[in-house]
Amino acid sequence: MANILKIEHLFKNYGSVEILKDINVEIEQGDFLVLVGPSGCGKSTLLNCIAGLEPISGGSLHIGGQDMTAVSPKDRDIAMVFQSYALYPTMTVAKNITFGMKVRGVDQATQDKKLAHVAQQLQIENLLKRKPGQLSGGQRQRVAMGRALVRDPKLFLFDEPLSNLDAKLRVEMRTEIKQLHQRLGASMVYVTHDQIEAMTLATKIVVMKGGVIQQIGTPAEIYNRPANLFVADFMGSPAMNLIPAKARANGSGTDIQIAQDRGDPIVLTDTKNRDLPEDVILGVRPEDIGDAAMRSGAHMQEAECLIDIVEPAGADTYAVMQLGGKHVTARLHSETNAAPGNAQRLAFDLGKVSYFAPDTGLRLN
Template sequence: MAPILDIRNLYKNYGSVEILKDINVAIEPGDFLVLVGPSGCGKSTLLNCIAGLEPISGGSIAIGGDDMTNVSPKDRDIAMVFQSYALYPTMSVAKNITFGMKVRGVDQATQDRKLADVARQLQIEPLLNRRPGQLSGGQRQRVAMGRALVRDPKLFLFDEPLSNLDAKLRVEMRTEIKSLHQNLGASMVYVTHDQIEAMTLATKIVVMKAGVIQQIGSPSEIYNRPANLFVADFMGSPAMNLIPAKARTNGGGTTIEIARREGEPIVLNDPRAKDLPADVIVGLRPEDIAEPGFRHGETVQQADCRVDIVEPAGADTYVMTHLGGKPVTARMHSETEAAAGNVHTFAFDLAKVSYFEPETGHRLN
């Protein structure tokens, strides 16, 4: 079966400025692809290229096995949901949803049936006679999604659809979009700068920086095995701790020495680590630096560190210290006895460690 979306060697230039550089992405039918990265990384430009709203400077785009590189947006069999909703203010919700079908000459019975189906799915049946100005932001977003759903396209495109919503509504709408994807089995491409949205929604994530793909993978792969320092730092909340260290290889594995702000360095023994350079960046998620007793096994090693800050966060408490000249965050339980200014024992799970080359930022293990 051909990929539902197949992008090969895509370039996008504005004059002499390269915006997208050698983009290669393919997704299977039913995939939920999320393009994520900081502002200016090129993710929205790439979405517009897929939609045909931006001409590309090189490469090709295929949708459903058909070459769409130079095809008009209206002929690409896509539906797009914009950040700004883009609703017609003088039309009712029902007419906003059915307008595209009316223009395409869809018969009235089909229009009515599809309108009823999406209104039920999105729980907007009581809103059908209202106009957009009478709706909340979340309701407008549901209408915009409904307009896309009635098209039944090969590919749905979402351009930061939740960024205008408040935090609580954003979580609710995120759940609705995930539920829609699961129920419809539709193929979706979704742009966001919010890495939590990316992790919770995607079946496949593309992490971008400065027009270049940094890593493609499942949420688990991106989170647990980041390809470089940028991905490690960008994906995760709080971000992965990236700690400068010294590596000493011996017959039994590798000793990792991490400077403390006071006293002798922490010495951790990692029997799995092989052939590391003398200078290395140790990457550990906050949950992998935990309270003693909550992590067990031969890969867990303990060290005493002075606590800088304690931040209660409900079920978890974030405890900050300094290692390797960098602030380091540990995720401990809510009843931890760690206190700012005191020395506390931290448990490091070396089974979860990532090693990076300091100069290039590339992953080493």
């Protein structure tokens, strides 16, 4: 399948300040690419470079197989949905949606047909005669999306479109955007700082930090095999536990020794990962630490851990302990008998752990 977007060795500088550093990304037709990272990482700047709103300082950018590096935004066949909605306050919803078509000289019959189709898709038929000031945040965002949809572009660009909405509405709109993508089979690039949003929506994720791509992969790849400590810590809620440990080879594998705040160190035997350096950072997701009585499997290793805090959370209970000088969270069943101040026998799934080098932060396994 042909690439709909291909970015090669892209750099963006503001004077002597380098904002984007050697960006290489490509997606195929129908992909949903999410750019995610903390504030100031360069993700919105990259989106603006794709849109043509920011000139690039080096490299090339192709959309639909055509070089768009020096092409103006209006000729790139893209549609953009902004965080601020950017609706015309004096125009009705219908006129906001069709304004771009009117400017481009599209005939009235085609305008009416596309408006009706998009309004039905987004379920905003009853809002067409209203003005933006009469709409809720979620309704305004639907109108902004409708204005993009009538373009039928090669590429949709979303710049943190849900960040102005409350938590419940964000979840609802996230579902709508996902359904819209599945229905249209459209190609989308979406910027967010919310890693849950990224995991939920994307077919491919780009994790950024300081203008540098840290990892590109599917949501499962990013979550299960983070490339470095930054990605491991940033992606996931609760975050991956990152525990300083000692690795020592034994006859059947590797002993992983972890200091406890009180009491003897715990020792877990990893039969899957060998040839680890002595000093490692053990990465383990909260869901991969559970009640020993309820877990079994070839890679399960059990240890007595002293529980500091218990946090009931409905279907789950989170238990927090001190391991390797760090707060470590285990995701237990709601019926657990874990209690603060008591030792609890927990099972660690060593078949799913990650190891990182303490000095470079890079993945070792």
